[in-house]
Amino acid sequence: MKILNVIPPASVQQFFERITQFLGYDFIPGTVLSVLIPIGFIAIYALLAVYVERKVSAFIQDRVGPIEVGPYGLLQTIADITKLLTKEDIVPKNADKVLFTAGPIVIFSAVFAGWAALPFSPAFLGSAVTVGVFYIMAIVSIDVVGVLMAGWGQNNKYALYGAIRAVAQIISYEIPAGLAILTAVVASGSLNLQEISYQQGILSKEPIYLFGIKALGDVRHIGGIITWNILQSPILILAYVIYFIASLAECNRAPFDIPEGESELVAGFHVEYGGFKFAVVFLAEYAMMFIVGTIAAVMFLGGWNTILPNIGPVKLADWTTGPIWGAFWILSKTLFAIFVHIWIRWTLPRLRADQLMNLCWKVLTPAAFICLIVATLWKMLSL
Amino acid sequence: MLSTFLFWFLSVIAIAAAIGTITARNPVFSALSLVLNFFALAGLYLTLQAEFIAVIQVIVYAGAIMVLFLFVIMLLNLGSDSKDAIASKLQMGLAIIAGGGFVLMMTRIFMIQLEPNKKQSVLMNGKVEKIGEWLLKDYVFPFEIISVILLASLVGAILIAKKYKAH
Numbered sequence: 041m042k043i044l045n046v047i048p049p050a051s052v053q054q055f056f057e058r059i060t061q062f063l064g065y066d067f068i069p070g071t072v073l074s075v076l077i078p079i080g081f082i083a084i085y086a087l088l089a090v091y092v093e094r095k096v097s098a099f100i101q102d103r104v105g106p107i108e109v110g111p112y113g114l115l116q117t118i119a120d121i122t123k124l125l126t127k128e129d130i131v132p133k134n135a136d137k138v139l140f141t142a143g144p145i146v147i148f149s150a151v152f153a154g155w156a157a158l159p160f161s162p163a164f165l166g167s168a169v170t171v172g173v174f175y176i177m178a179i180v181s182i183d184v185v186g187v188l189m190a191g192w193g194q195n196n197k198y199a200l201y202g203a204i205r206a207v208a209q210i211i212s213y214e215i216p217a218g219l220a221i222l223t224a225v226v227a228s229g230s231l232n233l234q235e236i237s238y239q240q241g242i243l244s245k246e247p248i249y250l251f252g253i254k255a256l257g258d259v260r261h262i263g264g265i266i267t268w269n270i271l272q273s274p275i276l277i278l279a280y281v282i283y284f285i286a287s288l289a290e291c292n293r294a295p296f297d298i299p300e301g302e303s304e305l306v307a308g309f310h311v312e313y314g315g316f317k318f319a320v321v322f323l324a325e326y327a328m329m330f331i332v333g334t335i336a337a338v339m340f341l342g343g344w345n346t347i348l349p350n351i352g353p354v355k356l357a358d359w360t361t362g363p364i365w366g367a368f369w370i371l372s373k374t375l376f377a378i379f380v381h382i383w384i385r386w387t388l389p390r391l392r393a394d395q396l397m398n399l400c401w402k403v404l405t406p407a408a409f410i411c412l413i414v415a416t417l418w419k420m421l422s423l
Numbered sequence: 424m425l426s427t428f429l430f431w432f433l434s435v436i437a438i439a440a441a442i443g444t445i446t447a448r449n450p451v452f453s454a455l456s457l458v459l460n461f462f463a464l465a466g467l468y469l470t471l472q473a474e475f476i477a478v479i480q481v482i483v484y485a486g487a488i489m490v491l492f493l494f495v496i497m498l499l500n501l502g503s504d505s506k507d508a509i510a511s512k513l514q515m516g517l518a519i520i521a522g523g524g525f526v527l528m529m530t531r532i533f534m535i536q537l538e539p540n541k542k543q544s545v546l547m548n549g550k551v552e553k554i555g556e557w558l559l560k561d562y563v564f565p566f567e568i569i570s571v572i573l574l575a576s577l578v579g580a581i582l583i584a585k586k587y588k589a590h
Contacts, residue, residue, distance in 0.1 A: 178478045181486035188493045
């Protein structure tokens with residue numbers, strides 16, 4: 041076996057070439073970059089999102105929020121992160137050492153693995169897996185196993201109650217969320233996120249009908265908001281609302297934050313965590329918000345397609361479509377969804393555990409089933 | 424190279440996790456090993472290009488069924504099995520029958536020799552469109568029977584869990 045030569049490589053490129061030869065596969069550029077780009081992105085995005093969260097909460101509560109560190113308090117999160125990372129790593133004496141450490145790793149890896157299939161622009165996609173949306177739902181649901189490991193491993197009753205509440209909540213809300221996504225899948229006829237994105241704009245190869253009604257004619261040349269999935273079938277607007285509510289619950293965000301309700305469970309399933317491990321759990325929550333925001337954007341809000349339609353000679357949609365514009369649009373849609381998440385968190389009171397389950401099983405799940413049936417019939421009848 | 428490495432890597436994990444599942448004293452570790460085993464199996468399906476089966480493996484077994492197992496184990500707070508359990512004669516007899524059946528099944532599986540073109544068709548059958556077509560066209564009757572059986576067990580579970588008021 042020809043293992044890497046002992047002679048030091050002359051250039052970086054030669055170094056990569058040797059490793060590539062060794063693995064027999066374009067391993068380094070593709071695999072390593074598609075890991076490094078999202079992980080760097082998550083870190084920067086989480087820094088900003090925490091800052092926005094604090095500022096928005098401050099404005100909603102008529103305070104000023106962080107102002108001391110840096111201009112407008114912009115460096116506050118960096119100071120917080122430095123504090124977290126330099127803290128002593130404490131493992132409680134009675135905790136299960138293995139599960140205590142493995143919990144945050146599983147939580148973050150599960151959420152991070154979901155990033156592999158997010159379509160960021162017509163030109164950038166980690167993995168073109170054919171069952172993309174399904175893959176993300178599956179891998180992100182493993183996050184629950186990590187929550188259980190962390191909650192049980194801490195050997196603390198608040199943590200265990202928090203974990204059990206989290207699991208009961210997340211697996212319940214996956215059902216309406218999955219059905220709402222399925223409704224969009226029925227409307228677009230594909231599980232591949234990139235393909236679904238292509239079908240919602242001027243780059244589509246197939247004709248697009250407003251509300252799926254053929255009489256209104258092909259609107260593909262107009263593009264913009266008119267070609268988004270949410271307007272391709274009338275029921276998809278309801279499906280989007282269901283998905284949005286369910287995704288709030290999946291992220292453990294208020295008003296569905298009973299797993300970590302401060303007044304009841306101190307901090308819920310991560311009560312014993314501090315320092316780096318807490319930072320990882322925290323990062324996973326923000327990465328999860330980004331994933332559900334992107335899925336909502338791709339399945340319902342046109343993915344990386346522009347919001348601006350072509351109006352006669354003013355070809356706004358043509359001008360604002362392309363790889364860079366794509367990344368801009370999908371990021372703005374996702375970040376807007378995250379902003380709404382934050383807004384809701386600081387506006388609405390927390391639901392009680394039984395109210396939460398009532399809402400999921402008696403309202404959202406039947407409504408999602410109705411959405412699925414209506415969308416299927418609509419698609420069959422308009423063919 | 425990479426696929427061979429992945430195959431051995433995932434196989435070792437799957438077997439080690441399977442052994443961990445039956446030897447762990449603590450039910451939580453046992454269930455977590457089973458999750459790991461399902462994961463490694465899903466990875467093996469992926470190396471065979473069966474994306475849909477792999478995702479189903481994760482979402483149904485690792486994500487739903489095992490989470491419920493863990494949930495119940497943690498809710499009931501089952502302790503470790505400290506006593507050395509001694510199997511009764513009936514259990515030993517049943518274990519021998521089950522083990523013999525497993526050996527027979529494995530020899531039968533190892534005897535199957537797939538022709539190259541058949542391998543290709545097996546690969547194609549992992550595609551989600553193909554599976555959907557099969558379930559709703561060729562195998563629609565068994566598929567519906569399974570759904571009725573599942574419904575019956577669901578109704579049974581609700582009946583058992585429901586508390587009746589004394590008349």
